[in-house]
Amino acid sequence: MAKAAARKTTPAASSSVERRPALAGRSTTAAAVKVEVLPPVERVSLRAPEASAAALSKALGVTLPKKPKTSASKGGRTALWLGPDEWLVIDEAGNDPLADCAGVAALHSAVGISHRNIAISVTGAGAAATINAGCPQDLSLDAFPVGAASRTILGKTEIVLLRTAADAFRVECWRSFSDYVFTFLSEGSRDAAV
Amino acid sequence: MLLIRCPYCEEERPELEFRNAGEAHIARSANMAGESDDDFEKFFFIRSNPKGIIYERWRHMHGCARFFNAVRDTVTDRFVMTYKAGEPKPSKLPGVGK
Numbered sequence: 001m002a003k004a005a006a007r008k009t010t011p012a013a014s015s016s017v018e019r020r021p022a023l024a025g026r027s028t029t030a031a032a033v034k035v036e037v038l039p040p041v042e043r044v045s046l047r048a049p050e051a052s053a054a055a056l057s058k059a060l061g062v063t064l065p066k067k068p069k070t071s072a073s074k075g076g077r078t079a080l081w082l083g084p085d086e087w088l089v090i091d092e093a094g095n096d097p098l099a100d101c102a103g104v105a106a107l108h109s110a111v112g113i114s115h116r117n118i119a120i121s122v123t124g125a126g127a128a129a130t131i132n133a134g135c136p137q138d139l140s141l142d143a144f145p146v147g148a149a150s151r152t153i154l155g156k157t158e159i160v161l162l163r164t165a166a167d168a169f170r171v172e173c174w175r176s177f178s179d180y181v182f183t184f185l186s187e188g189s190r191d192a193a194v
Numbered sequence: 195m196l197l198i199r200c201p202y203c204e205e206e207r208p209e210l211e212f213r214n215a216g217e218a219h220i221a222r223s224a225n226m227a228g229e230s231d232d233d234f235e236k237f238f239f240i241r242s243n244p245k246g247i248i249y250e251r252w253r254h255m256h257g258c259a260r261f262f263n264a265v266r267d268t269v270t271d272r273f274v275m276t277y278k279a280g281e282p283k284p285s286k287l288p289g290v291g292k
Contacts, residue, residue: 068203068258083258084202136195136208150203153210153256 022118022178028186031193032126035185037178038119038170042091044098045111049085052106059100060089071149071162080149080162088149088160088172090119117160118178122185123168126192131161131169133188141166155184196271198252201278202260215251217241218263219283245269247290249283252276 019040027036046064048056057063062074064087071080076093089097101110122130128139134155138144149162157180160172173181196209223229223237242248245268252264265274265287274287 068205083260086259136210151257151259158256 022175023120023182026182028182028189030124030126030130030186030189033122033124033130033189033192035130035182035189036121036123037182038121041114041119042094042096042098043112043114043117043172044089044091044101045113046079046087046089046101046108047085047110048087048106048108052104052108055104055106056101056108059104060097061100062089069144069148069150071147073147078162080160082149082151082160090172116175117172118175118181120171120173120178120182120185121164121168122171122189123165124189125167126189127167127169129192130185130188131171133191134184135159135161137161139163154181157181196273198264198273199276200254200257200260201262201276202258203254207254207257211254211256213253213255215253215261218249218251247274247287251279 021037021040023037025037027034046056050066053064053066060077060079062077062079063072064079065072065081068081071078073079076091077095077097078090078092080088080090082088091097098110098112101108131154132139135152137150137152144150144163146163146165149160151158151160153159154171154173157173157177159181162170162172164170171181171185197206198209198212199206220237223233229237248266248268250264250266251261253259253261261279262276263279263281264276265284266272267274274290275284277284
């Protein structure tokens with residue numbers, strides 16, 4: 001019952017249950033790059049065999065990409081290819097992708113990881129150079145076009161990288177690593193400006 | 195930096211994303227309890243450790259997270275080829291003379 005009551009409470013109504021995301025409000029602006037913490041979103045780690053992909057795509061409203069290093073986006077919901085049977089689903093529209101997956105009978109595993117990750121946006125002309133300060137992947141537009149997504153590393157931590165525009169990236173990292181990742185990107189943005 | 199081709203991601207990726215996972219094509223006995231101590235020792239501890247071509251398991255740890263097999267030259271550290279887990283040992287290696 002307490003749970004149900006907590007769900008009905010809107011954040012504005014009670015300051016005692018205010019959600020405080022890690023790094024909230026932090027941002028760095030260098031000459032060519034802006035590094036910002038993005039607002040909380042709903043996230044699902046989705047594992048499913050190929051046979052279930054069609055049913056899950058229909059339920060989620062976005063076609064799960066089958067090609068490596070790609071993503072698909074529709075109506076504020078993005079599905080990122082992480083592995084041959086693994087996707088990261090991000091919902092920025094405030095809907096719950098976990099609930100949509102729950103109604104699918106086809107074999108799959110959907111795990112809510114909304115609070116596990118922190119998203120950081122890196123935008124500006126030096127965005128790729130900033131991330132390349134600690135990420136060994138080729139981030140030129142030929143190798144990593146707009147919409148490309150990949151799990152990779154940044155310095156000592158694992159990140160999920162999504163290119164949202166030619167000069168904009170979304171960096172998803174684990175919450176406990178977020179301080180390190182944000183500081184790393186801030187330092188990188190200073191170097192990228194040189 | 196060494197570039198390793200991941201057969202699942204279908205492209206070459208920097209070595210920092212990968213982890214070595216030991217020698218490949220070591221078959222586990224279906225009847226492990228019936229193995230003699232000598233046979234178990236061979237299966238569990240003894241590795242070929244060749245000078246030259248070696249067949250290894252690698253994992254694209256910070257990428258697609260899949261295990262795959264790679265053929266590597268231990269002298270030059272060059273990756274001859276990679277192939278998906280479960281596929282048989284390649285009979286012919288590209289660019290390697292017998």
